[in-house]
Amino acid sequence: MHLFLFLPLLSLLLVPATSDSFKSYTCDSMSIFSSTTTGNYTANSTYQSNLNTLLSDLKANSTGTGFAAGKLGTAPNEVRGLILCRGDLNASSCSSCLSQIFTDILSSCPLYKTAIMWYDNCYVQFSNLDFLSLPDNIPLKLFVKKKNLTVDQTRFFQDVSQLMTQMASVAISNSTKYFATGEVKNFSTELSSIYALLQCTTNMPKSQCQSCLQSLVNDLPGYSEGKDGAWLVGIYCNIRYDTIPFYNGAAMLQIDSASLSPSLSPSSPPGVNDGKKKKNTAAILAITISLVVAILSSTTFCICLHKKRQRQREKLISEMINPGHNKENIDSFLIGLTTLRAATLNFNESNRLGEGGFGAVYKGILPSGEEVAVKRLSQCSSQGLGELRNELVLVAKLKHKNLVRVVGVCLEDQEKLLVYEFLSNRSLDTFLFDKEKRQELDWTRRRSIINGVARGLQYLHEDSQLKIIHRDLKASNILLDADMNPKISDFGLARLFPVDQTINVTRRIVGTYGYMAPEYAMHGRYSVKSDVFSFGVLLLEVITGKQNGGSYDAEMGEDLLSSTWDHWTSGTITDIIDPMIDGPVNEIIQYIHIGLLCVQEDLKDRPRMSDVAVMLDSNTISLQAPSKPAFYLRRGGGVSGYGSLNNMVPVSQNEVTISEFKPR
Structure with a gap:
């Protein structure tokens, strides 16, 4: 999803909340898609009747999933609506939140044909415009807490980003609710845990949900303003983090901070620690000048070594698959280790399908939404690479409806991974x-x-x-x-x-x-x-x-x-x-x-x-x-x-x- 296609217009909605209680509303907000406002309806009109009936129907249809979307009536009195409850709410709590938000949005935006209201636990949106057919996750709303982070912000957002990337795979594996909660444990002595939540509406394919969430995750550091809690919410998906628990029950995914790799994380948000950087500029400059030659030499060596290893890896894959394959075909067959770690929740035991003679097999979900089975060959097995060669040479060349299809391979950081199509009924x-x-x-x-x-x-x-x-x-x-x-x-x-x-x-x-x-x-x-x-x-x-x-x-x-x-x-x-x-x-x-x-x-x-x-x-x-x-x-x-x-x-x-x- 192209979340920020209408970025200049979206800035009207990206207004940080001024309190830790995330509640807000916008009337006539859908005019960002039109050159004119959507206007008002009159009291006791057909539009009002359709709106009231639609909201009632959406609430009834959301039982069990917390989500519903639909339309009612014909132009010019046609109205469309969407509601979503947070995934950790039970049916009673969801119903209570919706009842309150329906009352509040109609009183806060009286007679407006278009309005959006966000609460901590649910949100609602309606309009006479066809916003449900829009491919983008807009309008977008940002809520941030008042308190600034007092820990290492670069590392903080690295951990949040990695946690949410893995949570996205958990969310789309849930067929009822595209929802997940997570926790980074043992972050530091000052901050023991980081809590996160993400969710999609269920009216989209898994691949679009994962893409929608990942887009928010990538942009979160730049919007969060260094605060210790933030919620970024759009029409179709939303993400939230905090330094204190804010969702019900234990986290669906728990990861120790020490297990997260800095190489997988985005850069720190702009503007972080600018004051400290200015104070230390002189010291940093002096150190940099004294080490520049060594750094350049090391960098050159690392680049050469990386290129050499890359060539060796491509040659190996090429020999395994087909000596006649070109580089483009090789690249299309390779799957990055970062992708497979996220797909399998870092090879989490909950995703283990079984144990083979040469390693374990895990279920995973690729960014495209495709479900796969990832065979992780044992690193200590001396014959592992030989077996990998066998599998690749054979399966990549074989095409038959009664043979399992190979999706790709990964050879990075001593890992030897084969990726197959996932078969839902497992083995005979x-x-x-x-x-x-x-x-x-x-x-x-x-x-x-x-x-x-x-x-x-x-x-x-x-x-x-x-x-x-x-x-x-x-x-x-x-x-x-x-x-x-x-x-x-x-x-x-x-x-x-x-x-x-x-x-x-x-x-x-x-x-x-x-x-x-x-x-x-x-x-x-x-x-x-x-x-x-x-x-x-x-x-x-x-x-x-x-x-x-x-x-x-x-x-x-x-x-x-x-x-x-x-x-x-x-x-x-x-x-x-x-x-x-x-x-x-x-x-x-x-x-x-x-x-x-x-x-x-x-x-x-x-x-x-x-x-x-x-x-x-x-x-x-x-x-x-x-x-x-x-x-x-x-x-x-x-x-x-x-x-x-x-x-x-x-x-x-x-x-x-x-x-x-x-x-x-």
């Missing part, structure tokens, strides 16, 4: 292995999930320009969008595979037990058929609602693959179907049949993913009979599989991922 395991949530997965959804994962793997193995083996396909790496469509995620363990090569060997076994193919788990031999095995395990998990964790009860023989095979051979296969599924039995049994084919001991007996996709889509195709699956646990004890468990290739424990997204 949070539904599949939860007794309550599993009820949401009917057969139609489960079949759609199975087929979608199959198409995604087929793309990776056969249809993309690269031949890719995922190596860690499991329920927690299948994310679900708002419509429960599946998307394969977590390519940190994926390997590029030469097109003319069918199998490879590694001494570092990575992945998750229970999903690993026997030839991979025991001998380090991996191929596309390794992913097929993992898919088969996943398919059986989706149908049974049981997890194949790689462990089993030797007495009961309850591991998933063995249990499935025993029921298959005994003719009781329907007993393992999740009782919450209500679908065609023949179709479900066909899917189990396909799953058993995918988990065969010998990789040559497993189908390719393109064959699997055909099998899943057809109910007439003839399927070959499966043999016992890998790692079959005989009822009498013992494991049937690829060789002895004692002959397994040593597993790198650091690379066995547990990328589980658990609900808070």
Whole structure:
């Protein structure tokens, strides 16, 4: 929003309040948008009737949210209005404030067609002009307290700015009220805390709300006049700070002052400490002259070092994404650390979505309003950069509706961050292995999930320009969008595979037990058929609602693959179907049949993913009979599989991922 497009006219409204109680009103204020005044209405006229009815309707419509806007009547008696209660008020307090302000505005601005009134807890605005369609946050009103700040004002406004920037992300994550409160703790011995509040009307997109708030935050120091409290309020958004508590309840966001970085903050407001600066001019000048050579040398060195690091970083990103990408494409792919810190509330625990093998994942909201998932790779992980390369090289090049989309990357200050699209339903395991949530997965959804994962793997193995083996396909790496469509995620363990090569060997076994193919788990031999095995395990998990964790009860023989095979051979296969599924039995049994084919001991007996996709889509195709699956646990004890468990290739424990997204 271009807040100050009409700055000369706005100066009429930017009059500081003369008391700590923020109350004010303006009559006919909307004339700033017109060459003439909006005029008056006559008593008992149609306009007055429409106005009274509209205010009553707005109050009724604001219940629960504290906000309402609308219009009533037809020209020339059409009236528009907007009301907003502070977000921390309950319904009763909001209603009480509105009742009082309606009475006061009609008595303070009698018969005016346009008026605005601001109270601490609510404000109201009405006019015969169409101010609701204006894109700018005007008219704008500034209230400041009488008392001057006695602390370091530069640092004070740095902390306020950073706090409010992070609060903006909190505010737009609230679907009912775009509202947030915050507190900077431990500012100094003289001032223990700084309190802040910000809010938007909810009739705008999240991105516009964040832009509106950020514009006020950026301009606040210049308007606050060095006071210890101020409120800057416009039509669509407002911000406020104070050195004493002024909102109800505990702050929604609390940040310790020591954790805030000066490099993220704006410059100090104009005119701050001018007197002190004049007194110390001579001393400062002397020191400056004596150090100027050293400063210039240091500056030159830092600039050169910064440029060198920037070139190295761009080269690294370029190599990761595509050697042919130009600088413009690289820049569009990079996201600044400051932006991601603000988006995730400085990686606040309340935004943590889960923990992966190489770091945590946080929910964030970018300045554009887009919700993202930010993977923060562990700084102490020696293989972190290698995994980052894998993710970038692979995901940035892959485009498929069943693969998670990468949004950007950040490599700053030792941080390694990957930014993905945020999928609101998180991972499949949070539904599949939860007794309550599993009820949401009917057969139609489960079949759609199975087929979608199959198409995604087929793309990776056969249809993309690269031949890719995922190596860690499991329920927690299948994310679900708002419509429960599946998307394969977590390519940190994926390997590029030469097109003319069918199998490879590694001494570092990575992945998750229970999903690993026997030839991979025991001998380090991996191929596309390794992913097929993992898919088969996943398919059986989706149908049974049981997890194949790689462990089993030797007495009961309850591991998933063995249990499935025993029921298959005994003719009781329907007993393992999740009782919450209500679908065609023949179709479900066909899917189990396909799953058993995918988990065969010998990789040559497993189908390719393109064959699997055909099998899943057809109910007439003839399927070959499966043999016992890998790692079959005989009822009498013992494991049937690829060789002895004692002959397994040593597993790198650091690379066995547990990328589980658990609900808070």
